[in-house]
Amino acid sequence: MRKAFFLTRAEENYIKTIFHLGGNETQLISTNSIAEEMETKPSSVTDMAKRLARKGLVNYVRYQGVTLTEKGKKTALSIVRKHRLWEVFLVKKLDFNWDEVHEVAEQLEHIKSEKLIDKIDELLDFPKYDPHGDPIPTKSGEFQERDKQLLSELPIMAKGVCVGVKDTSSSFLQYLDKNNIALGHSIQILEREDFDDSIEIAIDGRRLHISNQIASNLYVKQHD
Amino acid sequence: MRKAFFLTRAEENYIKTIFHLGGNETQLISTNSIAEEMETKPSSVTDMAKRLARKGLVNYVRYQGVTLTEKGKKTALSIVRKHRLWEVFLVKKLDFNWDEVHEVAEQLEHIKSEKLIDKIDELLDFPKYDPHGDPIPTKSGEFQERDKQLLSELPIMAKGVCVGVKDTSSSFLQYLDKNNIALGHSIQILEREDFDDSIEIAIDGRRLHISNQIASNLYVKQHD
């Protein structure tokens, strides 16, 4: 019988970051990019890469980078699942605003209790998306990105429903709140300004002028 | 401006243990008793005692023991508050049984977010007691033990309401479940067996014979 499988908080955070950087796919993730994302030093990442490799969570090639193993992917999905379910819980049950949930969910995602997260899932009636529109992996690890495009990439006159945000910073989310843009709203592109790629949109009967910065951080699902 | 006040998980656990051992009062708590309670070594406790003293959370007297400072007490109450509120949440909102909540609450009590625990408190409608009958400190740190006695200390024919448990082990709580003994039930002592101090009780119209072991782990509030 081999030693019980247990991950420290730091290990879980590395796994999650590698996943978000695309460790899912085949290309190797560089230690530098991980360090940058986690605001830590490349040398620390190297150490951790070795540790995670020893535990069978990543494939580590010296001077090349890492990818997640199957076990690593499963772990990452479980953490992402917990993070996003907790975010839904905070918004739906405790009236947190969608710009306040991230920090707290970063802590809650490390709570170790399968029963707890399953019960939370049930309490929330098995949500498919988190408050930012990101999909929640199922208990068995199924995970499907929603069919979506950046608002900035839609052609003139195209219509769509707002389904997610790319940037999840407080300032961006608060901008959206202030302008009454929320998931589920219908949007139509009315005009595009060639000079700065800003666009004029119709949203819920109102007209609104938004910068390219904004439009390229809003996901929509196009319809006709 | 001095360094931001921050406690590690280990530090919080020590503070909590000292509180439970009576660090509230004036007598010093020995390193040995702390080590025993936490299933660690006395030498580890000594190290931590120094660290906590440096941070102003305990008064540490070499070879004598520790007491909590005002700051330490405040910290302890905040942790106990979080632990007990989470226990209520698990039982009331997620249908955990009262013998399953401790472990998970041990993790949840370390989540750092004032807003989160205040919202949980509100969601639960500001409960005064946890699922084992222990009082929940208020946000401002008020904390009052309920007026209660051990069932084993009640005289013959005395009546009372079950208000808490002393032992919170799974096996004890499951015994109570099996015999349909729960907080809020009325109990009357009918007979006491001199030989082994076991007692015959009336509870909710039923008669039940329970050992002294059981009776000395059940709290009741006596009435007439």
Next chain:
DNA sequence: TCCTAAATTTAGATGAATCTAAAAATAGTT
């Protein structure tokens, strides 16, 4: 008072997670 047993502390070690500074490997360019 002196002695011994128990409690407590010190000293030194270990593993996790991090850092800095220096060394090594890689990749792009002439």
Next chain:
DNA sequence: AACTATTTTTAGATTCATCTAAATTTAGGA
């Protein structure tokens, strides 16, 4: 093919939290 800039790794140090083993202090007899 050789040079250089960048990336990555190594080596060595630090802090936290823990341990074991040895030394010290305290407290309770005889």
